Amino acid sequence: MLSDPWEELCLKLRYQLKPYGYCGHLLQLLESKVHHLEDMIKRTALMSESNSVLIIGPRGSGKSALLEHVIDKSFESKLVKGNMLYVSLNGLIHTNDNLALTDIARQLKLNEIEDRPSGSFSEKLRILLSTLKSGTQATKSVLFVIDNFDLFCTHKNQTLLYNLFDVAQSQQTPICVVGMCSRPDVLQILENRVNSRFSHQKILLFQEITFEEYFEAAKTFLCLKKFSDKKFLNKWNAEVDNLLKDPSVKNILERRFNCSNTMRDLKELLALVVQNLKCSYPKLTAKDFERAYDQCCADSKSDLLLGLSLLEITLIIAMMHLTNIYDGEPFNFEIVYNEVSKYWSKRNWSIEKPVAMKAFEHLLELELVKPCHDSSSDVLKRFMPVRLLVDIDQVKETVEKYQNLPVSLKRWIESSIDV
Numbered sequence: 001m002l003s004d005p006w007e008e009l010c011l012k013l014r015y016q017l018k019p020y021g022y023c024g025h026l027l028q029l030l031e032s033k034v035h036h037l038e039d040m041i042k043r044t045a046l047m048s049e050s051n052s053v054l055i056i057g058p059r060g061s062g063k064s065a066l067l068e069h070v071i072d073k074s075f076e077s078k079l080v081k082g083n084m085l086y087v088s089l090n091g092l093i094h095t096n097d098n099l100a101l102t103d104i105a106r107q108l109k110l111n112e113i114e115d116r117p118s119g120s121f122s123e124k125l126r127i128l129l130s131t132l133k134s135g136t137q138a139t140k141s142v143l144f145v146i147d148n149f150d151l152f153c154t155h156k157n158q159t160l161l162y163n164l165f166d167v168a169q170s171q172q173t174p175i176c177v178v179g180m181c182s183r184p185d186v187l188q189i190l191e192n193r194v195n196s197r198f199s200h201q202k203i204l205l206f207q208e209i210t211f212e213e214y215f216e217a218a219k220t221f222l223c224l225k226k227f228s229d230k231k232f233l234n235k236w237n238a239e240v241d242n243l244l245k246d247p248s249v250k251n252i253l254e255r256r257f258n259c260s261n262t263m264r265d266l267k268e269l270l271a272l273v274v275q276n277l278k279c280s281y282p283k284l285t286a287k288d289f290e291r292a293y294d295q296c297c298a299d300s301k302s303d304l305l306l307g308l309s310l311l312e313i314t315l316i317i318a319m320m321h322l323t324n325i326y327d328g329e330p331f332n333f334e335i336v337y338n339e340v341s342k343y344w345s346k347r348n349w350s351i352e353k354p355v356a357m358k359a360f361e362h363l364l365e366l367e368l369v370k371p372c373h374d375s376s377s378d379v380l381k382r383f384m385p386v387r388l389l390v391d392i393d394q395v396k397e398t399v400e401k402y403q404n405l406p407v408s409l410k411r412w413i414e415s416s417i418d419v
Helices: 005-016 031-047 063-074 078-083 097-108 121-133 156-170 211-222 230-244 247-259 263-274 286-296 301-306 310-325 333-345 353-365 392-401 407-417
Strands: 051-056 084-090 141-147 175-181 202-204 369-371 386-388
Touching: 005 211, 005 230, 031 051, 031 063, 031 078, 031 084, 031 141, 031 175, 031 202, 051 063, 051 156, 063 141, 063 175, 078 084, 084 097, 097 121, 097 156, 121 156, 156 175, 211 230, 211 247, 211 263, 230 247, 247 263, 247 286, 263 286, 301 392, 310 333, 310 353, 310 386, 310 392, 310 407, 333 353, 353 369, 392 407
Parallel strands: 051 175, 051 202, 084 141, 141 175
Antiparallel strands: 369 386
């Protein structure tokens, strides 16, 4: 136990805001998946039932948090801890099967392989397989966790994956292989012989979270659960609760949510918020959130918008109107030009369509507008469905800084923002 509350506070917040893992609030939404994975690991440890599963979801969806929680929960049982060995592999670190085999030997303490660092891959693989296959249903089980699983699929002949899945399928020695990756098409890049030995069990993490859940997540990350000083804990949690009720703080969280709703990006924002804490004054303020948001969400799009011509700005505003009108559905140049023409006709302005098309193409090149399909297809550019990649706040910021913007155009922007 730490005697200094400040030091303990820093350690607790650092753990809760680490990029990977710790998403306790999300685990309530993933309760069925937690039970499924926990049951699978326990069956391997206690009933000698081999298995394999893939956890698939985009970055920041909670894959590491889910697995970390399930492993911690499973290994709390003395029976599981005494009957199961744990091996962790990562495709970013183990760039070939030889490196992976060497690390497996180190983690399993296979002296026969460790004593032969210069041995060939086939020889190391033979020793590992003979060790695994020499076991019986009564021997200790092994849990293999493979992060960035898709990178292992790029290894020559996918030899390691094939042999691990083969051992799991043969049920000779109880092993459980858990892979994690963000590619939904990962099974399509497995070789047929590897695919045939995989159990085809998948845990998918693709659900969208609401702003209310996102807001509760921020509260969970900042509040303390356990602390040596109960008085400090209650005071800190009360201050966090009051701060999150501040409209300016809630607005910042909502703006961040609209840009990215992943837990990893939320943690990045909150880590910047708490880095301004001082030992002499351990209290968060709304200004800390404002500074953190400005630092975290600084992007090049605002600068790009300031460098656009008046015509290009007009097209952007027209697209904002269309995004609101069609509730986020895609549109094409012809629809945009028609919307802009209505605005121009009220002011007796006119612009030739080829000139407007040139400005539209420039927005595509700057990636402020994105095609909804392969841009190399045969669809004419003026009929190609597109989406606007600029949010309202970025346009609002540009309006405030843009020099000599016509008053009528500013009013048109405000009508779009207020929709």
